[in-house]
Amino acid sequence: MPTEMKRWVLAAHPTGMPALENWSLETAPVPEPGPGEVLTRAVYLSVDPYMRGRISARANYAAGVRIGDVMHGGGVGVVVESNDPSLQPGDIVESMRFDWQEFNVQKAADLRKVNPELGPIHSALSYLGMPGLTAYFTLLAAGEMQEGDDVLISAASGAVGQIAGQIAAIRGARPVAVASSDEKLEWCKSLGYADGINYRTATNLVEAVAEAFPNGVDVFLDNTAGPIHDAVMQNLALHARIVICGTVSLAGKFDEPDIGERFLRNIMVARATVRGFLVFDYADDAEAARLEISNWAKDGKLRHKEDIMTGIENMPAAFLRLLKGENFGKQLVHISDDPTV
Amino acid sequence: MPTEMKRWVLAAHPTGMPALENWSLETAPVPEPGPGEVLTRAVYLSVDPYMRGRISARANYAAGVRIGDVMHGGGVGVVVESNDPSLQPGDIVESMRFDWQEFNVQKAADLRKVNPELGPIHSALSYLGMPGLTAYFTLLAAGEMQEGDDVLISAASGAVGQIAGQIAAIRGARPVAVASSDEKLEWCKSLGYADGINYRTATNLVEAVAEAFPNGVDVFLDNTAGPIHDAVMQNLALHARIVICGTVSLAGKFDEPDIGERFLRNIMVARATVRGFLVFDYADDAEAARLEISNWAKDGKLRHKEDIMTGIENMPAAFLRLLKGENFGKQLVHISDDPTV
Structure with a gap:
């Protein structure tokens, strides 16, 4: 058992x-758990778009x-070590606050015990974790998706999008992918996406969306x-539902106003609903969703x-890949050996 | 019975x-009703903000x-004359298509027979008509207003706003008015508005909304x-609901893009809902609402x-007064004597 570990602190x-x-990158002593606390060793760490908000000087929800x-x-x-009867050494656990370090001390009550029978260990950060639950609840709850709906999903090969497209197809909707390369789009189609738009090569996104959605975008x-x-707002079906789940394209101008065309009249004419989403609002239904996704x-x-x-x-490098759309699939960093294999 | 009438046609x-x-302004023969049709004489004609959309060269929902x-x-x-058994001369009727003329021929099926016991004849165009129903359904249906909610209403002394503020107060919410003069705001407060913001004299609207809503805007x-x-979007309560009912401030730039700050991140952080509204989506519940408002x-x-x-x-002049916010109360034009008094 090492006595020192590496960790990343915010420099600016x-x-x-x-x-x-x-x-x-710093070296620090491995911390010791107090009463009710647990020492954990990271196996996989996640990088996610929301982290851009966390490092802004401007206030955010987190x-x-x-x-x-x-x-x-x-x-x-x-x-690794537990001072709480609810967890034992060897248990697999997940939380939003492993942070960018090899070991961590967390309150046992803040950790979710992972059932390894539902999927491989990293799935707790991808399709059985926040991204998978986000895909599930954006479509089926916030987006009120119905069978037959025409559904557009941006960042479609990413952590959320790859799961969302498949859930849409499973539930009888018609998902269309937006991604940054033809390779990603081909893979999306192999998953069940009906069509795809390459936003880097499309000459006119408004027309590209119109072509893929002759009846407008439902979800x-x-x-x-x-x-x-912006292109979707000009191609809304009657009673369209737009779920605002992330704003990663604004990562480069996080602390300045986002200036551009507003679409209030389009929202009114289509009687559309634009809804902000945070997965933690659906915590009560998470276990049931996880089980369905696992099945x-x-x-x-x-x-x-x-x-x-x-x-x-590689934590910062992985995060920057994600913000720049260079990843292909859910971006993770493997920190230490998986004890379940 | 005259044989000629005046009417307004769109010139540009x-x-x-x-x-x-x-x-x-044209002079034209009074038209004659065919089978199933009715000749009507206008008593009051309405001018409403949505008409700005109707005269645009650009497509709209109407x-x-x-x-x-x-x-x-x-x-x-x-x-005046009926070729349909459902209506008799002397019946009071209302429709969206009296149009800007003294007489009109309409299909009997397109006319709503007005019950004069519910209110004075002009109420069919104000608190018992489209504006009153809009106030009712924006708050209670689209806005999901609950008792105790902090509610902001713009154009608060107008046709919709004056009714909405009172419905909010009756239902136990706290309505705050936005209007263009202190005189209008004083009147709003006499109706039951708890507070008011004069948008012409406020030095900083974002701060004015923050002061009136220390816990953010719920509806x-x-x-x-x-x-x-824009000021409201920077003062959202968690799970705020924004109902887009009209965009009259854009009347002067109807056919050009509305450029400005977008608030997608604010919507996401607050998990807010922005919903477009059209009163006709609530037609099935209109009669019950009308009765409740009348009571x-x-x-x-x-x-x-x-x-x-x-x-x-005075039809064009009345419409322009409305678009410029110069009216005080529901803007109507009295065309001929009221046969019920």
């Missing part, structure tokens, strides 16, 4: 697109990371904001792809 | 704020008025779009104010 709040220099703080982030790992799972959002995966109806880097040293 | 599509020159067409518009009047009935909308008015719980011009010659 980014003002636009973050860069490697915004964090610095408490911000201050300069000198260990960088916040979710992870899945193994209990839009908006993971990015930006030009795709789809076990039955071969739901596939998934991870984009895995290795080593704590 | 406006490109920005409409002007008197967009219409021309079929547009073409150059040379009689200008579209709702009204209430009396049946926003947005009749105007523009700077008030409130008879019980003295609900007051109303009309701003009435006289004579068919």
Whole structure:
């Protein structure tokens, strides 16, 4: 058992697109758990678009990371030492606050015990974790998706989008993917997406959406904001539902106003609903959703792809890949050996 | 019975704020009803913000008025001659298509027979008509208003706003008015509005909304779009509901994009819902709502104010007053004597 570990602290709040220099790598003693606490070793750490908000100097829904703080982030790992009867060494646990470090001390009550029978350990951060639940509840709850709906999903090969497209298809809707490369779109179609739009090569996104949606968009799972959002707002079906799940395309201008065309009249004419989404609002229904998603995966109806880097040293690099859309599949960082295999 | 009448036809599509020159006054023969049709004489004609959309060259949810067409518009009047057994001469009727003329031929099936016991004849165009039903359904259906909610209503002394504020108060919410003069705000407070913001004299609307809503805005009935909308989006309570009911502040730039700050991140962080509204989506529940509003008015719980011009010659002038916010109360034009008094 080591006595020292590596961890990343925030060195500076980014003002636009973050860069490697915004964090610095430190060596620190492995912490000791107090009463009711647990020492965990990270197996996989997650990078997710919401983290851009956490490192802004501007207020956000999640408490911000201050300069000198260990960088916040979710992870899945193994209990090394427990001072709480609810968890034993060897248990697999997940939480939003593993943070960017090899070991962590967390309150037992803040950890979710992972059932390894539902899926491989990293699935707790992908299709059985926040991204999978986001896909599930954006479409089926916030987006009120019905059989036969024409559904557009941005960042379609990403952590949320890859699961969302398959859930839409399983539930009898017609999902169309937006992604940054033809390779990603081909893979999306192999999952069950009916069609795809390459936002980097499309000459006119408004026309591209109109072509793919001759009757307008019924449900839009908006993971990015930006030009795709704008194109959808000009192609709304009557009573369209737009779920604002992420705004990663604004990562480079997080602390400045997002200036552009507003679509209030389009919303009114279509009697559309634009709804902000946070997965934690659906915590009461999470276990049932996780079980349903796990069953789809076990039955071969739901596939998934991870984009895995290795080593704590790569946390900032993995995060920047994600913000720039360079990942292909759910971006993870493998920190230590998986004790379940 | 006259054989000729006056009517207004569209002379040109406006490109920005409409002007008197967009219409021309004609003399035409009084039309004759065919089978199943009814000849009506207008008693009151209504001008409403949605008409700005009808005269745009750009497509809208309502079929547009073409150059040379009689200008579209709702009204209430009396049946002069009927070729349909469902209506008799002397019946009071209301429809969205009296249009800007003294007499009209309409299909009996397109007319709603007005029950004069529910309120005075002009109420069919105000608190018992489209504006009153809009107030009712924006708050209680689309806005999901609950007791205790902090509610902001723009154009608060207008046709919709004056009724909405009183419904909010009756249902135990706390309505705050936005209007263009202190005189209008004082009147709003006399109706039951708890507070008011003068958008013409406020030095900073974002701060003015923050002061009036220390816990954020729960429900926003947005009749105007523009700077008030923008200020609310920066003061959202968790799970705020914004009902886009009208965009009259954009009347002067109807055919150009509305450029400004977008608030997708605010919507996401607050998990807010922005919903477009059209009253006709609630037709099935209209009669019950009309009865409830009528009872409130008879019980003295609900007051109303009309701003009435006289004579068919004043239709464009009345409409322009409305678009410029110069009216005080529901803007109507009195065309002929009320046969019920």
